[in-house]
Amino acid sequence: MSATDEILVHVNLGPRSYEIPIVSNKLSDCGRLLRRWWIERDGMSSMTCKQAPPQGSVWIKEAKPTPQPVALLVTDSNLENLHAASVRQSLIADGWRCETEVLPAGEKSKSLEIVTKVYDRLINMQADRRTVIVAVGGGVVGDAAGFIAATYTRGLPFVQIPTTLLSAVDSSVGGKTGVNHPLAKNMIGAFYQPIGVLIDTAALQTLPDREYRAGLAEVVKYGVILDAEFFRYLEHNIAAINARQPEAVRHIVAKSCRLKADVVERDEYEATGLRAVLNYGHTFGHAFEALCGYGQLLHGEAVAIGMVYASRLAERRGLIDGSITDRQISLLEALHLPIALPAEVKLSTDAVVERMRLDKKTVAGSLRFVLPTRIGEVKTFGDIPESEVRALLES
Numbered sequence: 001m002s003a004t005d006e007i008l009v010h011v012n013l014g015p016r017s018y019e020i021p022i023v024s025n026k027l028s029d030c031g032r033l034l035r036r037w038w039i040e041r042d043g044m045s046s047m048t049c050k051q052a053p054p055q056g057s058v059w060i061k062e063a064k065p066t067p068q069p070v071a072l073l074v075t076d077s078n079l080e081n082l083h084a085a086s087v088r089q090s091l092i093a094d095g096w097r098c099e100t101e102v103l104p105a106g107e108k109s110k111s112l113e114i115v116t117k118v119y120d121r122l123i124n125m126q127a128d129r130r131t132v133i134v135a136v137g138g139g140v141v142g143d144a145a146g147f148i149a150a151t152y153t154r155g156l157p158f159v160q161i162p163t164t165l166l167s168a169v170d171s172s173v174g175g176k177t178g179v180n181h182p183l184a185k186n187m188i189g190a191f192y193q194p195i196g197v198l199i200d201t202a203a204l205q206t207l208p209d210r211e212y213r214a215g216l217a218e219v220v221k222y223g224v225i226l227d228a229e230f231f232r233y234l235e236h237n238i239a240a241i242n243a244r245q246p247e248a249v250r251h252i253v254a255k256s257c258r259l260k261a262d263v264v265e266r267d268e269y270e271a272t273g274l275r276a277v278l279n280y281g282h283t284f285g286h287a288f289e290a291l292c293g294y295g296q297l298l299h300g301e302a303v304a305i306g307m308v309y310a311s312r313l314a315e316r317r318g319l320i321d322g323s324i325t326d327r328q329i330s331l332l333e334a335l336h337l338p339i340a341l342p343a344e345v346k347l348s349t350d351a352v353v354e355r356m357r358l359d360k361k362t363v364a365g366s367l368r369f370v371l372p373t374r375i376g377e378v379k380t381f382g383d384i385p386e387s388e389v390r391a392l393l394e395s
């Protein structure tokens with residue numbers, strides 16, 4: 001792949017704007033790019049902020065010589081000797097001082113306990129406000145490292161290098177960072193934008209099949225909520241997507257990032273309700289994920305099932321006819337995603353409704369749902385009678 005194949009998504013958030021280059025096989029050469037981001041945003045702002053950004057590929061823009069940049073690379077135990085090693089080598093080759101913090105792989109690392117250990121590490125390495133936190137990993141690493149970046153000395157420059165499909169199309173875009181509370185997932189966090197997100201789609205080739213498919217659920221979600229043409233693209237390119245054909249992967253990643261960025265740009269802090277459209281399938285999905293015990297269903301799998309429930313609810317409300325749900329089911333099935341809870345899972349309706357009420361996106365205890373009005377458009381409804389939700393869950 002040549003440099004010209006790179007796709008660049010801009011997230012336009014005024015002074016917090018950043019770029020997302022989507023590239024292939026470039027992690028081993030990312031040091032220069034990260035140095036440029038660091039110079040432009042934080043490290044040497046007084047020297048360089050008046051310069052116009054250079055034009056052309058992000059890869060051939062040159063950074064000015066600077067004092068040695070310092071990074072704490074945060075990754076997990078599965079990636080330490082894989083993609084994180086490439087990033088680390090590239091940083092060192094570019095003259096960075098780079099230390100690495102390896103979190104145990106898995107959701108448990110999104111905890112204040114782990115965050116505190118990384119704060120200790122930052123203190124020991126005498127990190128200052130120019131030290132860059134570089135997250136290499138999935139949503140777990142990105143969310144935890146982002147929270148550390150947001151809070152240590154009230155903010156360190158932060159770079160995301162997502163390595164799961166879910167983190168590439170969802171968690172790395174939009175600035176939500178955070179960790180779990182023992183009683184509630186994602187309950188402690190901050191909105192904190194990175195200075196850049198580098199997506200290398202070649203890194204997604206090593207992802208276990210189930211993790212790849214779970215990420216596809218969020219991709220399908222973008223089509224349903226925002227873009228009928230993209231939904232059609234997915235329907236017509238099943239084989240290429242399932243085979244992780246590089247061009248198809250790059251297209252779905254770039255399109256998803258652009259669609260999410262469009263929403264985030266208009267509602268960065270989830271204040272106007274617009275960002276809530278991203279929650280399609282999640283009110284049901286979060287409840288299923290939690291009640292099955294985190295781990296039995298991956299987040300994306302729970303969202304796939306949740307989208308089918310939300311769409312059925314829209315049918316009951318007369319918002320859509322059955323063909324809209326059928327198209328979603330066919331696409332999810334073709335991508336080998338679940339469309340119903342596993343047969344052995346028996347959840348009581350009371351438990352599901354109760355769990356939905358706990359979701360932090362509920363307002364004053366009332367159940368709110370994002371429902372499709374056609375493929376490519378959703379609306380938020382806060383007035384759905386609980387009896388209707390119960391009837392659906394029992395049907």
Ligand SMILES: NC(=O)c1ccc[n+]([C@@H]2O[C@H](COP(=O)([O-])OP(=O)(O)OC[C@H]3O[C@@H](n4cnc5c(N)ncnc54)[C@H](O)[C@@H]3O)[C@@H](O)[C@H]2O)c1
Binds near residue numbers: 137163164172174208
């Ligand atoms: N911040 C947000 O806006 C946002 C949005 C959605 C989800 N999330 C969060 O994201 C987290 C889930 O993220 P995830 O699905 O990426 O899970 P994850 O980070 O746990 O990664 C899944 C598994 O894949 C492994 N892995 C990662 N990249 C790999 C690669 N390229 N090759 C081989 N193995 C690889 C990881 O080590 C891990 O075992 C959840 O905590 C969720 O709350 C956040």
Ligand SMILES: [Zn+2]
Binds near residue numbers: 218
């Ligand atoms: Zn999600």
